Structure formats: structure tokens, C-alpha cells
Amino acid sequence: MHIDKHQRDNHNESHYQAHKAKWDALKSDINDVEGVVKKIIDFQIAIPSWALGTGGTRFGRFAGGGEPRSLEEKIEDIGLLHQLNKSSGAISLHIPWDIPKDAKAIKILAAQYGLRFDAMNSNTFQDQKNQLHSYKFGSLQHVNKSVRDQAVQHNLEVIEYGKQLGSNSLTIWLSDGSSFPGQLNFRKAFQNTLNGLQQIYAALPEDWKMFVEYKAFEPNFYSMTVGDWGQSLLYAQKLGPKAFTLVDLGHHLPNANIEQIVSLLLMEGKLGGFHFNDSKYGDDDLTVGSINPYQLFLIFNELIEGMDTRHMDHATDLGWMIDASHNVKDPLEDLLQSVEAIKIAYAQALLVNTKALKQAQEQNDVAQAQEILQAAYRTDVRALIAEARVLAGGVYQPLTFFRTLKVRERLISSRGKETIATGL
Numbered sequence: 410m411h412i413d414k415h416q417r418d419n420h421n422e423s424h425y426q427a428h429k430a431k432w433d434a435l436k437s438d439i440n441d442v443e444g445v446v447k448k449i450i451d452f453q454i455a456i457p458s459w460a461l462g463t464g465g466t467r468f469g470r471f472a473g474g475g476e477p478r479s480l481e482e483k484i485e486d487i488g489l490l491h492q493l494n495k496s497s498g499a500i501s502l503h504i505p506w507d508i509p510k511d512a513k514a515i516k517i518l519a520a521q522y523g524l525r526f527d528a529m530n531s532n533t534f535q536d537q538k539n540q541l542h543s544y545k546f547g548s549l550q551h552v553n554k555s556v557r558d559q560a561v562q563h564n565l566e567v568i569e570y571g572k573q574l575g576s577n578s579l580t581i582w583l584s585d586g587s588s589f590p591g592q593l594n595f596r597k598a599f600q601n602t603l604n605g606l607q608q609i610y611a612a613l614p615e616d617w618k619m620f621v622e623y624k625a626f627e628p629n630f631y632s633m634t635v636g637d638w639g640q641s642l643l644y645a646q647k648l649g650p651k652a653f654t655l656v657d658l659g660h661h662l663p664n665a666n667i668e669q670i671v672s673l674l675l676m677e678g679k680l681g682g683f684h685f686n687d688s689k690y691g692d693d694d695l696t697v698g699s700i701n702p703y704q705l706f707l708i709f710n711e712l713i714e715g716m717d718t719r720h721m722d723h724a725t726d727l728g729w730m731i732d733a734s735h736n737v738k739d740p741l742e743d744l745l746q747s748v749e750a751i752k753i754a755y756a757q758a759l760l761v762n763t764k765a766l767k768q769a770q771e772q773n774d775v776a777q778a779q780e781i782l783q784a785a786y787r788t789d790v791r792a793l794i795a796e797a798r799v800l801a802g803g804v805y806q807p808l809t810f811f812r813t814l815k816v817r818e819r820l821i822s823s824r825g826k827e828t829i830a831t832g833l
């Protein structure tokens with residue numbers, strides 16, 4: 410869906426005065442405000458192709474209607490988000506859920522919406538129709554070489570699709586593990602998995618990266634063969650300079666200190682990117698910043714400290730991706746809120762007085778350190794995000810405008826109420 414320029418301009422005109430008042434008040438407190446606004450504009454977040462429909466659980470799935478029926482319609486939906494927030498300029502595809510039948514046409518369609526292809530995702534956690542060997546007992550870890558070879562082959566096919574689309578990274582999340590003590594030889598499972606990853610690594614084009622995504626549990630509930638940041642780091646270090654870890658915020662045990670994990674992975678130069686979402690219990694895949702926005706701010710505070718220490722480019726040197734599942738919200742509204750929450754956390758972290766914080770840390774002035782951090786966290790930066798968004802050609806209030814345009818109603822009338830999108 411292409412948004413009419415006049416409708417966009419009418420929306421922005423009607424919101425300008427309210428915005429100007431807030432922005433004028435905020436910008437006077439921001440050092441190097443042009444630099445901060447540019448960083449916000451350049452910060453693009455990849456939208457998962459598997460999260461444009463309604464998600465569900467084993468207990469039920471309540472489709473909302475108007476869901477994309479093809480990869481083309483998924484690109485149109487992400488294109489719509491990007492027109493509204495000018496911050497969703499990339500797609501992360503999942504294979505085989507989103508096999509590009511005509512890669513050239515898909516690439517052209519995405520380019521028409523200003524979209525590029527971020528990390529490709531392989532899938533050896535489900536058995537496809539007429540698949541020779543089952544992944545019931547794992548894929549790269551499997552005791553049978555024929556199953557392991559099949560999984561390696563699949564990842565090589567995913568790389569080929571990515572090359573056709575201009576992607577330059579592969580995310581490997583393995584559901585491999587065990588659900589009962591005694592079921593698995595952990596060392597053999599690790600070595601089989603490493604061997605498989607090495608074969609895939611060897612097939613990576615020169616400029617590609619491999620992201621090894623870890624997860625503490627589910628669908629296995631006793632051990633996961635890439636179960637935490639330490640195991641993922643071990644694989645990435647043994648694989649080589651193109652291999653990195655991927656931090657999915659929902660893949661940690663309760664109360665894990667994710668910001669410390671991020672700081673240390675950055676220190677080792679082995680942090681590859683993120684799957685942003687939020688959770689209260691397990692891998693809940695909820696809207697980013699909906700449960701624990703302070704944790705997200707603390708993660709971005711460590712990211713900026715670590716990336717600036719390594720002179721990394723905030724916009725391009727790490728993979729910024731959402732991985733969420735929408736059980737009760739409209740998928741597109743959920744994604745608009747998630748992108749907004751990520752940009753708010755990034756902007757607040759950019760406002761941290763790092764010089765004063767270092768000083769407080771050097772003087773063990775714990776109370777002052779908290780004051781400095783929370784002064785930034787308690788800054789309402791929404792006018793800054795809105796200013797950057799409109800300067801980039803977006804709208805002041807994406808969610809409001811999405812509803813004003815009656816996008817969901819229009820999608821239901823053009824696609825139908827019962828359409829089901831591929832994905833989780």
C-alpha cells in the first residue's frame with residue numbers, strides 16, 4: 410500500500426504545533442542536537458517476515474484478518490511501516506516460510522519501498538513435506554550423519570537465496586537439544602554442531618557474517634545445544650572472524666543480566682546483533698519495551714559505551730532486528746510500537762552524560778551514577794524521535810495515522826478475513 414503524500418502532509422500539519430512545543434522544550438537540553446537527530450534517522454530496524462501475521466500458542470491462534478498471503482504482500486506491509494516511521498528499512502527473511510520464487514522481482518519490489526534484505530534465517534527446527542530425514546532429535550547435533558548433512562545442505566540453499574537478494578548475513582537458530590537427562594551426549598552434540606557450522610561457515614561469501622543465536626529452553630526443556638551466550642561465543646570463536654553471537658532478548662533464563670552479556674560480547678568483538686522483543690517469563694516474544702523498558706535502555710547504554718569504545722558505526726556494524734509474535738495485537742500496530750520503543754531506548758542512551766558517569770564510577774559514587782543514568786532514562790524523547798521521523802519523510806504519529814488510514818480494514822477488504830501468513 411502506497412501512502413498518499415497529501416494525506417501524510419495533512420496528518421503532519423495537524424500535529425505540527427503540538428510537536429513544536431514539545432520539541433522546542435526538549436532540544437535545548439540536547440548537546441550536538443543535529444548529530445543526535447542524524448543518528449536517530451540512520452538507525453534502521455529489520456522487520457521479521459515471519460511476524461506480519463497473527464501468532465499463536467499451542468492453546469490457540471486468533472487470526473485478525475487481512476494477513477499477507479505471499480512474500481510480495483509481506484514486503485508491501487513492511488513498505489507501509491517504513492513509509493510511516495522511516496525506521497523499518499530492512500526485511501529479515503525466514504526460509505522456507507518465505508522462499509523468493511523470483512528473487513529479481515522481489516528485490517525490485519523491496520527497493521520500490523526503500524527496503525533491503527537483512528539477515529537470512531534458516532529453519533532446521535521443522536520437518537518440511539517430502540523431507541527425507543526428520544529433525545525430531547535435532548539437526549546439526551544429530552547422531553545420524555545423513556540428518557546433519559541435510560541440515561548443512563539447507564543452510565547452503567539459504568545462503569544462495571540471500572546472495573540473490575543482496576543479504577550479507579545468515580542467522581542460525583538451532584532448536585537442537587534434549588528434553589530428558591541421559592538423552593544426549595553433550596560433548597558429541599557440541600562437536601557435531603560445530604562441525605556442521607564449520608561446513609556452513611566455509612560456504613559463506615567473503616563479506617558475509619554468520620549469527621549463532623542461543624536460547625535457554627524450548628522446544629527442548631532439559632538442554633539446548635546452543636543454550637546460552639557462553640556456548641554461542643565458544644562456537645563463534647572456534648568458527649572464525651565471520652561468526653558472531655546473536656542476542657534474542659527472550660532467550661535468557663529469568664533475571665539474566667543481558668546488558669552485562671552485551672557489554673562482554675562487544676568487548677570480545679563477537680556481538681553480531683539482536684532479536685528485539687520483550688518478555689516477563691519465557692520466550693514470550695512480546696512488544697519491545699512493553700514489559701521491561703528500563704532493561705532495554707540499560708542494554709543500549711552498554712551498546713553505545715561498547716560501540717564507541719571500538720569506534721563502531723551505530724547504524725551498520727550490528728544487526729538490529731525484531732523477532733516478535735503477535736497473539737492479541739494487530740501485527741502492524743505491534744511492529745510500529747516495537748520500532749518506536751527501540752528508538753526511544755537508543756535516543757535516551759545517547760543522552761547519557763558518559764563523562765560524568767565515568768567520573769562517578771571512578772569515585773564509586775553509586776548514587777550519582779544512578780542519578781546520571783536515570784536522568785537520561787526519565788527524559789521523554791518522543792519529540793526527538795518524531796522530529797527525526799518527519800525530517801526523514803515519515804509522520805509524527807505512525808500508530809494514529811495507521812488507524813486514520815483504516816489500513817487493517819482496507820487489508821481485510823482486499824485480502825479477506827481468513828488469510829493466514831506463513832511464519833510462527
Ligand code: LRH
Nearest residue numbers: 530582622657692732833
Ligand atoms: C526461536 C527464534 C528464532 C527464529 C524463530 C522464529 O525462538 O527466536 O530466532 O528462527 O524464533
Ligand code: MN
Nearest residue numbers: 622657684732
Ligand atoms: Mn529470535
